[in-house]
Amino acid sequence: MDKGQKSAEKESTKGVSAPSFIPQIPSGRNSSQYDVFLSFRGSDTRKAFTDHLYNSLVNIGIVPICVFRDDNNIPIGKEFGSYILDAITCSRILILIISENYASSKWCLRELIHIMDCSKSTSHIVLPIFYKVNPSHVRYLKGSFGEAFHSSKEHFDEKDIQEGQRALSEVSYLNGWESEKFANGHEGELVKKVIKTVLDKLGRDFQLNVTKHLVGICDHVNKIRNWVDTSANDVRMIGIYGMGGIGKTTLAKVIYNGLSNDFEYRSFLSDIRETAHCNGIHHLQNQLIKEIEPTERQIWNVDDGINVIQSRLKGKKALILLDDIDHLNQLNALARDRKWFMTGSTIIVTTRYKAILDQSEFKVDYKYELNELDEVHSLLLFNKHAFHMDHSSREFEDISRGIISTMGGLPLALERANSQFTCGRTVDFIQVRELKN
Structure with missing residues (x-):
């Protein structure tokens, strides 16, 4: 490889997506270590749109979003490629920021190829952003986007060219955002829309922790939800x-x-x-x-x-x-x-x-x-905690009912009584009353 080729190879990796920190990539192919993977051409968007989007992602919400993005300190070469592809596999949401010079980078193309392969699985979500490019130009390699691709083909492997063209065509048909058309080109509004979409997709991962032993709560939830939904x-x-x-x-x-x-x-x-x-x-x-x-x-x-x-x-x-x-x-x-x-x-x-x-x-x-649980629900809750089932064994049925009678229908008190009961301690009703108070 001559000096010009080496320079081109170096440029093709510079600005390609890499993590903002370097954790260990899990070996399991189904693991999700990252919430979001950002694929972009650094020379086009690193200091502008991509930086804005990245900082908005990591700074919003109650639980931090783990985002994989550009870092020039990641070593290039074979190890670099393996690291990037593993990171794509281990991400839930794959955001493609397809800009004018995106297809001029061999590594951006390889990211795209792998992302489109991952999109065929149900565990990955692909969100394309056509940043100041027309999706039809991406599909047919026209305009300045096509010129950037064709001018760099001499540095690509034949496999990259063929699979890259296939992946570019596939992504152009996906439902995404065109930066110039969305909100009349206001990029701040586009970032807000992308953030909302990501939060919606990750909604289940950002739920507050609730005990598994829920008893008698459905009626309460339905009544309150009816209030909310009607106003x-x-x-x-x-x-x-x-x-x-x-x-x-x-x-x-x-x-x-x-x-x-x-x-x-x-x-x-x-x-x-x-x-x-x-x-x-x-x-x-x-x-x-x-x-x-x-x-x-x-x-x-x-x-x-x-x-x-x-x-x-x-x-x-x-x-x-x-x-x-x-x-x-x-x-x-x-x-x-x-x-x-x-x-x-x-x-x-x-x-x-x-x-x-x-x-x-x-x-x-x-x-x-919110009132106390009735006797039926109190006993059910106690049994779920104490015996991990909906009923108690016969040898403990009397003492279980005795505890319920003493504690009343307070869920927290029932849980505390259960912790004493399941630890093998002798539970008498005096101890139970103390727990309730």
């Missing part, structure tokens, strides 16, 4: 109240998970009562702002936090869960006014005190009281 043209606040340990947080999480795919902006503030006591309400305001729209600015007082929340939430349809509020000033500092939120936003509040919901300046739309 989609307004901002709404739903309050769930009841004694401690009754299952308010679990119910709210189930509702939140069921709605989450409809919202690009989401926030879950857990255990507000304890967090506000230990760290102050401004700490919760910082968390809310960070999850909705990350910023380096730190909030040090509640009044400043209110102003920033209003500014950051303006124009954003958000889903917010405020868990275990025990004072009105906490609610007012986080969601005091309906005008803070965009139409369609939903705020879910859990509290032990109905008075907080009654006195809220927001004017809570729906208030739902």
Whole structure:
């Protein structure tokens, strides 16, 4: 290979997608180590559109999105190629940013070929972006896109040329975005659309953790979902109240998970009562702002936090869960006014005190009281925890019913009693009463 060929080979790998960090690629071909893989031509979009999209992806949402993108420190050559192809295989969503010079890179073509092969499986999602190029030019190798490809063919293997042309034709038929046509060419709007699509596709991976042993919750969920579904043209606040340990947080999480795919902006503030006591309400305001729209600015007082929340939430349809509020000033500092939120936003509040919901300046739309489980559901929940089945063995049936009778229908108390029961300890009713209190 002469000097010119070496230079071309080096350029063909420069700017090709590589990870922003270098973890170990798992050997299993079905593993998903990355949420998103970005395939792009570095010389075209690295410092502009791709950089904007990458930073928006990794900085949005409650759970960080793991994105594979450009890094010039990745070694080139055979090891480089194997690393890239493995990363594609181990990614859930494959985003192709097909720009003018994309097909002039041998490695971009190899990425594309592998991506189109992966698209034939159900475990991969391919999202093409035709960045300032026409899909028909990609399909028929016309215009400046075709010129870039043909001018670089002398550096390609014959296999790359043939399979590359096939892959380019295939991707041109996929439903994607044309940057020049979407939102009249406003790239910021295109980035927002791509982000929303990615979050929708990854929605199941960003669910709040809920216990597997759910008992008697379906009726509650259906009633609250009916409220939400019938008021989609307004901002709404739903309050769930009841004694401690009754299952308010679990119910709210189930509702939140069921709605989450409809919202690009989401926030879950857990255990507000304890967090506000230990760290102050401004700490919760910082968390809310960070999850909705990350910023380096730190909030040090509640009044400043209110102003920033209003500014950051303006124009954003958000889903917010405020868990275990025990004072009105906490609610007012986080969601005091309906005008803070965009139409369609939903705020879910859990509290032990109905008075907080009654006195809220927001004017809570729906208030739902959660009561204790009845005897049948209490026994079912206890048995699921203690025996991993819907019923207890005969030798423990009497003591199980005795525990249920003593504990009442508090899910948390039943779980605590079960932990004592399954650890092989002697459980008498005095211990059970102590657990309940």
